[in-house]
Amino acid sequence: MELKEYRFRFDELEVSTDIIEKFMGYGPGQAPEPMPQLINEVLEIAHDLCDIRGGYIIKQDINVSREDKTMHINGTAFDIKKIITNQLRKMDNVALFVCTAGPGISNYSKDLMHEGDFIKGYIADVVGSEIVESAMDKIQADLEVQMESTGLHITDRYSPGYCGWSVGEQQKLFSFFPKDFCGITLTPSSLMQPIKSVSGVIGIGTEVRRKGYVCNMCDMVNCIYREK
Numbered sequence: 076m077e078l079k080e081y082r083f084r085f086d087e088l089e090v091s092t093d094i095i096e097k098f099m100g101y102g103p104g105q106a107p108e109p110m111p112q113l114i115n116e117v118l119e120i121a122h123d124l125c126d127i128r129g130g131y132i133i134k135q136d137i138n139v140s141r142e143d144k145t146m147h148i149n150g151t152a153f154d155i156k157k158i159i160t161n162q163l164r165k166m167d168n169v170a171l172f173v174c175t176a177g178p179g180i181s182n183y184s185k186d187l188m189h190e191g192d193f194i195k196g197y198i199a200d201v202v203g204s205e206i207v208e209s210a211m212d213k214i215q216a217d218l219e220v221q222m223e224s225t226g227l228h229i230t231d232r233y234s235p236g237y238c239g240w241s242v243g244e245q246q247k248l249f250s251f252f253p254k255d256f257c258g259i260t261l262t263p264s265s266l267m268q269p270i271k272s273v274s275g276v277i278g279i280g281t282e283v284r285r286k287g288y289v290c291n292m293c294d295m296v297n298c299i300y301r302e303k
Contacts, residue, residue: 080130080257081214085122088209090202092118098201110194117198126177127210128257131170131218133279139164146276151247156239162230162286166278170218171251172232175259175272176206203271211273222279230283234275235265242266248274 092114096106106114138147144160146153148169155163163169180203187196211232219229236242245265249256260268267274 078130078132078252078256081128083127083210083213085125085127085206088127088206088213090118090205090209094205095198095201098205113195114198117195117202120183121180121199121202121206124177124179124183125206126179126258127175127206128177129172129174129210129214130257131172131214131277132251133168133170134251135168137166137169139166148251151250153244153247154241155233158238159233159240162233163276163278163283165280165282166230167280170229170277170279171248172211172214172277173252173257173259173272173274174207174211174214175257175269176203176210177258177271178269180206181270207271207273215277218277227279227281228283229285230278231285231287232275232277234273245274
């Protein structure tokens with residue numbers, strides 16, 4: 076299947092003051108002043124800073140082994156470990172995805188930190204994370220609609236660096252995409268540039284379902300998907 080690529084405007088995403096406050100650990104309406112004002116200021120600026128892009132490609136030549144906890148895509152082996160293996164073992168196809176908020180929001184956060192505005196810099200960092208996750212939510216929702224129209228279902232999404240899956244395997248994952256797809260590159264240590272980017276896989280098939288993330292089985296405390 077050919078690559079499918081998306082672009083989003085900031086105002087197409089569900090990134091609001093309430094969502095940022097929740098990410099920062101505050102309950103509804105509980106963020107102290109001037110936090111809500113600072114969040115609003117960052118959100119207004121973020122509108123013009125982002126280059127929000129993403130996409131996926133679906134592969135059919137796959138195999139998941141419960142014995143050695145690996146996933147093979149077109150002959151390339153991924154050591155996805157136990158948790159992800161259990162969630163993907165019934166898939167028939169797989170969508171490999173990438174998504175980014177672009178470099179602007181991260182550079183803005185760094186500039187604020189350098190100037191000593193650590194609170195606002197942290198807020199900008201959180202906003203960047205929420206932008207890319209919100210964009211990826213939209214891509215995944217569109218994938219789900221397309222698959223359901225053909226009688227298929229999808230899983231939750233899983234990324235290198237989570238549930239024991241080594242971030243180093245992003246090198247393999249990115250080998251399935253054109254060079255610099257969506258403006259994303261990898262450092263020698265397999266970190267994505269721009270920083271506010273995500274990558275991973277989504278299982279597709281007749282017997283798979285989105286179940287929500289199995290937080291009680293994972294020891295990654297700072298995971299953005301973890302239920303609080």
